[in-house]
Amino acid sequence: MDSVTSEQRQTLHSTADNGLKIVVVGGFGVGKTTLVRSVSEIRPLNTEETMTQAGETVDDTAGVAAKSATTVAFDFGRISLDTHNVLYLFGAPGQERFWFLWDRLFSGTLGAVVLVDTRRLADSWYAIDRLEHHGTPFVVACNDFGGPAHTPAQIRGALDLADEVPLVFCDARSRESSKQVLITLVEHLRTVVAPAARPVPQPIPEPTP
């Protein structure tokens, strides 16, 4: 924090009391950090989480030689939504080892954005599969790299995407466009939450002949 000086808001409101998470998942070079930077009020920061098998047991040094460390670096940005709610955006690699840390880092996340490069759709298969497995609601955002145009139907087909998962096109360099991706996600979350939040509407009875 001490080396960041030129941003709009460096410190949170003193009343801030509710941190929220959205994770942006995508392959290397797909524009995760760019998207986070576009909407963040701070310059994206980077940190790392390391987990070892031995880390599950306090003071267990017996297996030090054998323990395998899983280290995942991720960057993040921040958006103060109001005086209480602060949204943190995490740019996370979709690679396999990352998912070992998902529960530890991203449990309780509102939802995820899968950022894809339409020239490398196969890079996203694994992330989509894992999110479905974890039951995390997500949207797919295609970052525009000026590649050949694909229709949404083609992309949905290639990703084997369920109909209810929103698919949007974006330019991660654009604040407005990145903001729209996040809005699409939260609107989608509302539809996911709605059935549980409201009583099921009663069907209008058919007139009996």
Next chain:
Amino acid sequence: MSRGRPGRDDSPDRLYTLTGGRSRAGSDAFDLVTLVVSESDPVPGMQSEHAAILRMCRYPTAVVEVAAGLGLPVSITRILLADLHDTGRISARHPRASYRLPDHDILEQVLVGLRNL
């Protein structure tokens, strides 16, 4: 304080020393986005990481921001925070969102906040 790659250039021995040999926080209470607020100023003789946290958290600061600021992995940061929390030097504002589906009202507030960006 090194920026760049947190933890990577530190020998495991150093990280081990920082936490007094513990490899796990007593509780997993500190979420990545738990907001930490200092309740006291650093005092002379305090472990430097503890003092750094107290300076960093004069305004609410998320656990992940503390980790990035210290240049330490999140798990190590959680242990240091637990120390300070146990002695009342920091308070923690945990996320209100439950661990299943988020609350409808919260989503509305997020939407309003995003549209106002």
